[in-house]
Amino acid sequence: METGGSIFNAMLQEFDGAARLLGLDPGVWKILTHPKRQITVSLPVQMDNGEIEVFTGYRVQYNITLGPAKGGIRYHPGVTLDEVTALAAWMTWKCAVAHVPFGGGKGGIIVDPNRLSRRELEALTRRYIAEIVDAIGPEKDVPAPDVNTNDQIMAWIMDTYSMHVGHTATAVVTGKPIEMGGSLGRREATGRGVMIVTREAAKHLGLEIKEARVAVQGFGNVGSVSADLLSKQGARIVAVTDWKGGVYNDKGLDITKMLDYAKQHKSIDGFPGGETIDNPKLFALDVDVLVPAALENQITLENAPTIRAKIVAEGANGPTTPDAHKYLHERGVFVIPDILANAGGVTTSYFEWVQDRHGYFWEEDEVNKRLEAKMCEAFKDVLDTSIRYKTDLRTAAYLVAISRVATVTKMRGMYA
């Protein structure tokens, strides 16, 4: 079925399939397919050349039934309200699958941050937070990093919010620098989660992760850490692409060297360890595992027939269109859906929020041990559900998520 290019419609298609299987109450169905709150703000910024530019920012709180809204903020020229709403819905289902007490939210600013100076980036971030300051807070809505945002931006968010409320409020945002209330292990958590579920999927399918050949699309926070940790499990990373270029080496790429190279050059383009490769070729490689860790709508009906991977681990949010997903599932590809595969980030964000609220911080081993347990539990819940309902893992993840949110929606009852 066509989604008309709308990412929110793609989310609805996934939702409806699972809601039907579950026999979801029609009233709850209606509630869960509408965003609770969508905020649009105009953000004037004085640029370094003295001129004023006005950017547009969004924050969507899709659902807060299970707890404060939770989800990242992305800076990208392609951001739309439709996309942010879909991403906020996916955060709702992701938090429910990961079994952490949060609702779902997401934010975005239409901007190419690479074209801003550091001062302009800080001014934009602070103005955005000032505009949404009444809507966020440790008990209300807790942002985090996403595409093109990092720990420095989270530090500015924490500071701006704290200045407005008149005291230091570390738990208003996660993914902060360690020195100011960040959690050890948070930066690596999404990639670590991808590694854990890929390893569990391989175990389930009787594949050896040690011999697995892996291709990774994207070398940002998620793609780079997934590649690094999978290679540390003994897998061979044969290809990586990013926003600028790509590298292929059948014998395997040295990910440690690639991480250094990417830090220096802001891209892996030109990395000397192999030949050049583009995305269509990367998708078509003869690999065991494909990790799409870039943006939405990357795997479509056009390129899905070329995919030879046995496992697709969705590091990105929404990388596979519903039609392409159906096609891959019918061909027997084991697709680990985004709301499970990349839930490691928000799970460790939950740990960060808990540590901030306690004012007591855990060792990195403790964080990683708890993440391992949470990801394995989520993987098992989804796998067991897929077997019980004889369905694909994405539908099973939605079944788990919707039933958890629906149960509490009914328990809380209707106010009005």
Ligand code: GLU
């Ligand atoms: N942006 C990440 C995601 O899409 C993390 C969100 C969070 O930690 O709140 O899951």
